Amino acid sequence: MAFHGAGRQTVGDLFPGSELGHKYFCVNSSCGAPSTGLSATPCLTGPTAPAGTPRHPTALGGSAGGGAAVPQPYSNPASEVPSPAEMEPDRPIGYGAFGVVWAVTDPRDGRKVALKKMPNVFQNLVSCKRVFRELRMLCFFKHDNVLSALDILQPPQIDCFEEIYVITELMQSDLHKVIVSPQPLTTDHIKVFLYQILRGLKYLHSAGILHRDIKPGNLLVNSNCLLKICDFGLARVEEPDPSRHMTQEVVTQYYRAPEVLMGCRHYGSAIDVWSVGCIFAELLGRRILFQAQSPIQQLDLITDLLGTPPLSALSAACEGARAHILRGPHKPPSLSVLYMLSDGATHEAVHLLCRMLVFDPTKRISGSDALSHPYLDEGRLRYHTCMCQCCYSVPSGRVYTRDFEPVAERPFSHSYENSMLSVWQGKELIHRFITEHQQGKRVPLCINPQSAAFKTFIRSTAWHSSKVSRKEER
Numbered sequence: 298m299a300f301h302g303a304g305r306q307t308v309g310d311l312f313p314g315s316e317l318g319h320k321y322f323c324v325n326s327s328c329g330a331p332s333t334g335l336s337a338t339p340c341l342t343g344p345t346a347p348a349g350t351p352r353h354p355t356a357l358g359g360s361a362g363g364g365a366a367v368p369q370p371y372s373n374p375a376s377e378v379p380s381p382a383e384m385e386p387d388r389p390i391g392y393g394a395f396g397v398v399w400a401v402t403d404p405r406d407g408r409k410v411a412l413k414k415m416p417n418v419f420q421n422l423v424s425c426k427r428v429f430r431e432l433r434m435l436c437f438f439k440h441d442n443v444l445s446a447l448d449i450l451q452p453p454q455i456d457c458f459e460e461i462y463v464i465t466e467l468m469q470s471d472l473h474k475v476i477v478s479p480q481p482l483t484t485d486h487i488k489v490f491l492y493q494i495l496r497g498l499k500y501l502h503s504a505g506i507l508h509r510d511i512k513p514g515n516l517l518v519n520s521n522c523l524l525k526i527c528d529f530g531l532a533r534v535e536e537p538d539p540s541r542h543m544t545q546e547v548v549t550q551y552y553r554a555p556e557v558l559m560g561c562r563h564y565g566s567a568i569d570v571w572s573v574g575c576i577f578a579e580l581l582g583r584r585i586l587f588q589a590q591s592p593i594q595q596l597d598l599i600t601d602l603l604g605t606p607p608l609s610a611l612s613a614a615c616e617g618a619r620a621h622i623l624r625g626p627h628k629p630p631s632l633s634v635l636y637m638l639s640d641g642a643t644h645e646a647v648h649l650l651c652r653m654l655v656f657d658p659t660k661r662i663s664g665s666d667a668l669s670h671p672y673l674d675e676g677r678l679r680y681h682t683c684m685c686q687c688c689y690s691v692p693s694g695r696v697y698t699r700d701f702e703p704v705a706e707r708p709f710s711h712s713y714e715n716s717m718l719s720v721w722q723g724k725e726l727i728h729r730f731i732t733e734h735q736q737g738k739r740v741p742l743c744i745n746p747q748s749a750a751f752k753t754f755i756r757s758t759a760w761h762s763s764k765v766s767r768k769e770e771r
């Protein structure tokens with residue numbers, strides 16, 4: 298596979314065919330290799346925020362340095378090591394809920410980027426709406442901890458339009474690979490990761506978006522520990538009407554909130570916070586917190602830790618789930634075992650964890666409130682001292698942004714979905730959206746279907762597509 302310029306009169310000479318185009322596809326050598334991908338993480342063992350540094354954003358806001366002893370910027374040893382990337386063949390780097398992702402090189406600037414193929418777009422109206430929603434979200438997001446679209450490949454004529462390709466920033470690894478790797482994961486790492494997860498989540502929730510599949514594999518990280526939430530294949534807009542039913546087919550089981558496990562027909566952003574709580578515990582203990590074989594066992598493991606929930610927490614549960622819990626023995630909470638996750642499980646850590654892992658979603662802490670917890674102060678300071686795009690350094694110190702955890706400028710709108718009444722109409726809408734999205738921007742890119750790499754890409758995609766189809770049928 299290769300990119301070649303879509304407008305032949307402008308870029309055809311640069312990328313005329315498969316042979317030339319092929320060489321523009323390079324894989325980042327660290328992709329899919331966690332031990333390499335995070336080789337730079339020991340940078341986090343550098344100076345830590347001293348005790349007594351400002352804990353609330355406003356204490357840091359707007360000051361140049363502010364007198365706070367700030368950590369030194371991270372070095373990035375990975376950038377000093379010659380990369381053998383050009384020697385590697387292209388290869389897939391991940392399979393999302395819906396779609397395949399490849400590491401490629403943008404021929405316009407040589408930048409390594411991720412190319413995501415969204416398959417089966419026009420199979421039926423449901424998949425059409427789902428893909429359009431994800432596409433619009435990727436173009437809507439403007440936040441450093443949320444993956445967004447850098448570009449969309451130019452679609453062919455509408456009669457031949459079957460697939461959508463989106464270009465996003467390429468990240469080197471994800472939190473799942475980091476957790477299962479032998480690399481050290483210090484308290485500093487955990488704090489800066491958790492801070493960024495919640496920072497991204499606050500933004501998503503402020504836009505009215507539920508992610509619905511927060512798990513370590515959907516949290517991309519690069520070598521300097523920058524983290525981005527990705528894969529919006531299951532995301533949707535929050536449903537304000539509690540009488541409207543929502544699907545239960547969401548969230549990978551280990552990270553699924555009790556209200557979803559119990560079949561509640563309506564749920565909200567608290568399901569994402571539960572998932573973050575599970576990931577927080579997994580970062581501390583480096584093993585999955587609730588690793589069950591079935592949804593019922595999943596619920597049992599949760600009640601083993603939290604104790605039998607009060608009746609008030611079961612009001613929205615389906616009859617079978619409520620009966621299962623009431624039929625079982627009364628369990629006392631055993632939250633003290635959380636202290637045994639690791640040495641990093643301090644009072645502060647366990648306190649925050651216990652605010653996230655609350656059975657009753659109405660009593661669970663919100664993503665926004667969790668950011669105010671003292672456990673995240675050092676993560677905030679570290680992030681805004683040398684990782685963020687929102688603050689900057691001047692000779693006299695650091696100039697901090699006014700808003701450390703910004704919200705979305707406006708809610709994400711999904712009103713367009715109501716006007717999509719047929720697959721053909723959806724195709725027209727998506728085609729027009731991509732074309733308009735590209736207008737006036739950079740030289741458009743498209744796929745070169747004649748290249749050898751593209752055929753490999755298609756084969757892996759076809760294999761994955763059959764899995765996706767089965768998933769959608771359920």
Ligand SMILES: [Zn+2]
Nearest residue numbers: 681685687688
């Ligand atoms: Zn900042």
